[in-house]
Amino acid sequence: xxxxxxxxxxxxxxxxxxxxxxxxxxxxxxxxxxxxxxxxxxxxxxxxxxxxxxxxxxxxxxxxxxxxxxxxxxxxxxxxxxxxxxxxxxxxxxxxxxxxxxxxxxxxxxxxxxxxxxxxxxxxxxxxxxxxxxxxxxxxxxxxxxxxxxxxxxxxxxxxxxxxxxxxxxxxxxxxxxxxxxxxxxxxxxxxxxxxxxxxxxxxxxxxxxxxxxxxxxxxxxxxxxxxxxxxxxxxxxxxxxxxxxxxxxxxxxxxxxxxxxxxxxxxxxxxxxxxxxxxxxxxxxxxxxxxxxxxxxxxxxxxxxxxxxxxxxxxxxxxxxxxxxxxxxxxxxxxxxxxxxxxxxxxxxxxxxxxxxxxxxxxxxxxxx
Amino acid sequence: xxxxxxxxxxxxxxxxxxxxxxxxxxxxxxxxxxxxxxxxxxxxxxxxxxxxxxxxxxxxxxxxxxxxxxxxxxxxxxxxxxxxxxxxxxxxxxxxxxxxxxxxxxxxxxxxxxxxxxxxxxxxxxxxxxxxxxxxxxxxxxxxxxxxxxxxxxxxxxxxxxxxxxxxxxxxxxxxxxxxxxxxxxxxxxxxxxxxxxxxxxxxxxxxxxxxxxxxxxxxxxxxxxxxxxxxxxxxxxxxxxxxxxxxxxxxxxxxxxxxxxxxxxxxxxxxxxxxxxxxxxxxxxxxxxxxxxxxxxxxxxxxxxxxxxxxxxxxxxxxxxxxxxxxxxxxxxxxxxxxxxxxxxxxxxxxxxxxxxxxxxx
Numbered sequence: 001x002x003x004x005x006x007x008x009x010x011x012x013x014x015x016x017x018x019x020x021x022x023x024x025x026x027x028x029x030x031x032x033x034x035x036x037x038x039x040x041x042x043x044x045x046x047x048x049x050x051x052x053x054x055x056x057x058x059x060x061x062x063x064x065x066x067x068x069x070x071x072x073x074x075x076x077x078x079x080x081x082x083x084x085x086x087x088x089x090x091x092x093x094x095x096x097x098x099x100x101x102x103x104x105x106x107x108x109x110x111x112x113x114x115x116x117x118x119x120x121x122x123x124x125x126x127x128x129x130x131x132x133x134x135x136x137x138x139x140x141x142x143x144x145x146x147x148x149x150x151x152x153x154x155x156x157x158x159x160x161x162x163x164x165x166x167x168x169x170x171x172x173x174x175x176x177x178x179x180x181x182x183x184x185x186x187x188x189x190x191x192x193x194x195x196x197x198x199x200x201x202x203x204x205x206x207x208x209x210x211x212x213x214x215x216x217x218x219x220x221x222x223x224x225x226x227x228x229x230x231x232x233x234x235x236x237x238x239x240x241x242x243x244x245x246x247x248x249x250x251x252x253x254x255x256x257x258x259x260x261x262x263x264x265x266x267x268x269x270x271x272x273x274x275x276x277x278x279x280x281x282x283x284x285x286x287x288x289x290x291x292x293x294x295x296x297x298x299x300x301x302x303x304x305x306x307x308x309x310x311x312x313x314x315x316x317x318x319x320x321x322x323x324x325x326x327x328x329x330x331x332x333x334x335x336x337x338x339x340x341x342x343x344x345x346x347x348x349x350x351x352x353x354x355x356x357x358x359x360x361x362x363x364x365x366x367x368x369x370x
Numbered sequence: 371x372x373x374x375x376x377x378x379x380x381x382x383x384x385x386x387x388x389x390x391x392x393x394x395x396x397x398x399x400x401x402x403x404x405x406x407x408x409x410x411x412x413x414x415x416x417x418x419x420x421x422x423x424x425x426x427x428x429x430x431x432x433x434x435x436x437x438x439x440x441x442x443x444x445x446x447x448x449x450x451x452x453x454x455x456x457x458x459x460x461x462x463x464x465x466x467x468x469x470x471x472x473x474x475x476x477x478x479x480x481x482x483x484x485x486x487x488x489x490x491x492x493x494x495x496x497x498x499x500x501x502x503x504x505x506x507x508x509x510x511x512x513x514x515x516x517x518x519x520x521x522x523x524x525x526x527x528x529x530x531x532x533x534x535x536x537x538x539x540x541x542x543x544x545x546x547x548x549x550x551x552x553x554x555x556x557x558x559x560x561x562x563x564x565x566x567x568x569x570x571x572x573x574x575x576x577x578x579x580x581x582x583x584x585x586x587x588x589x590x591x592x593x594x595x596x597x598x599x600x601x602x603x604x605x606x607x608x609x610x611x612x613x614x615x616x617x618x619x620x621x622x623x624x625x626x627x628x629x630x631x632x633x634x635x636x637x638x639x640x641x642x643x644x645x646x647x648x649x650x651x652x653x654x655x656x657x658x659x660x661x662x663x664x665x666x667x668x669x670x671x672x673x674x675x676x677x678x679x680x681x682x683x684x685x686x687x688x689x690x691x692x693x694x695x696x697x698x699x700x701x702x703x704x705x706x707x708x709x710x711x712x713x714x715x716x717x718x719x720x721x722x723x724x725x726x727x728x729x730x731x732x733x
Contacts, residue, residue, distance in 0.1 A: 339555045
């Protein structure tokens, strides 16, 4: 059982091998392999919507990866008292823990210098005590001090939206990876073997279809009591484990079509084992619709993560997440800035993934082109 | 056909037990003591002695082995009818009528799904209170969504590649990606907060004061006023998805040979579209109704949370938080039963409207 699983997973990871063995002599196989995916790529890139979508996703990824350089309360490089600190924004050294950028600037002597992040005033969990003390625990509207306003405990919304990008992207991509791995394995087993294997797996599909992700997440929270990033991992696992059914059904249907083809019979006649046939021939030839479904899946996983954080399950409040910021807006009704910016961030990300999914679908399956 | 339906119905039995068991397993794994949570939430009021808590645990059969617990929980669901000889049996609207007919004098047949652990009320009563508003919200929003989506999809498909089509496609595409919790929160802030526009109430699906004294007409208008925002929130996504399906369906049909034939014999474009193309292009979005069935009863947790409506979503959320074993399992079982029936219905509808699909051997 372990071996085919591993192979299946690697088969998913390297789709470049797909479409190879179809009616092609071995020496020509290599060029054909390349040309199918090159054709898909050309078809994909031809459409403006795919370009726009990919462009936005790239931008969002850059924001997520460089969040600590865009917004942090510690400098990127600091030269102080004859000592050089490299990347205090990432490492949070003990000597500087008590200081934020402003205090550092105040204490600077001639000869000291620092390279500051773009938004150097606030970290993710910096509470603006000045405004909280003066104005109480109310969210403050956008000012020059806080470009996108603050949340009820005086934290900068812009910084939190920037850092929230990480959670959303991580949840989206890893949840879908789990979905694809589980879905492809079970779906291809069901599709290839049919009969009672199919019957049992399809019952499992129905069972998982009906388990609300909310229930699963509450349980995981209670059992594992994860903290920080483990919470994000737990969330991804829950979304992934409830969402694989769609992909399993998709690949099962594809395999029903593929498994009667001549090349599968040929491989069997040549003595290929079931595992080899599934991994080398059947899955590569039915994987393309899964790619499309996975792209749309990322979009819906991000939406689901947002909704769960919004309901107060999931991402702990000291971690920045878009749904978590949005949920504060409900308790502080006139504070539109708590709703509009994280919502916009979710909206842009989801739209970008949907655009790419749309472009990919048109490129892979021109029959569905609308 | 009948054979196919019966086989599918029989297959639901193991799935049903699988789902309830999976749900029970998940609840058990959580290992949260419902009694302790209940005490924390102060639901039973004030301090409670250890003996009282033990008593509650015994009452909920939490001291029994897991298989007995599961059997008790699911036994209620599989044999929900019981003879009730007491005076104050629970009766739900239609059941009273039915039970009068089915039973002899003095006894009533009642629907009993057990009692909630949260407040000791019968589950039938809790669901009976929560279900109507959820069904109302869902059906209204679906009706509106279908009414907008069908003409819009037809327009978009018939005028493919025109500016009008491109604009609607882009708008629909963007609506499709809008998170429901965002739309809801924004509507609440700008139309109900009282800081910008105070057109609609903040919370609930009816006024809390004086609702009981209202006449029927007043009640209807009061509820209508309260549910405008939730219905709008629910409509957004549904309508976007539906009109995309409609457009795709229409485009597929319009390329068929028989449409070309209809055009070739000189029919007007209006005739071609509404008489010949429309009927077949409706197939995918009508069959989708079956898949939307579970949504009608489960509602949207998010929307009910935002607007403070105690429908099925809200009840489910509370039940999961406790966790209220019987209530959670009942709701999950109920919704998943409808999910399976919905899938079956949409498959059957496919067969009915599209004779090319057969449900003979080997589906």
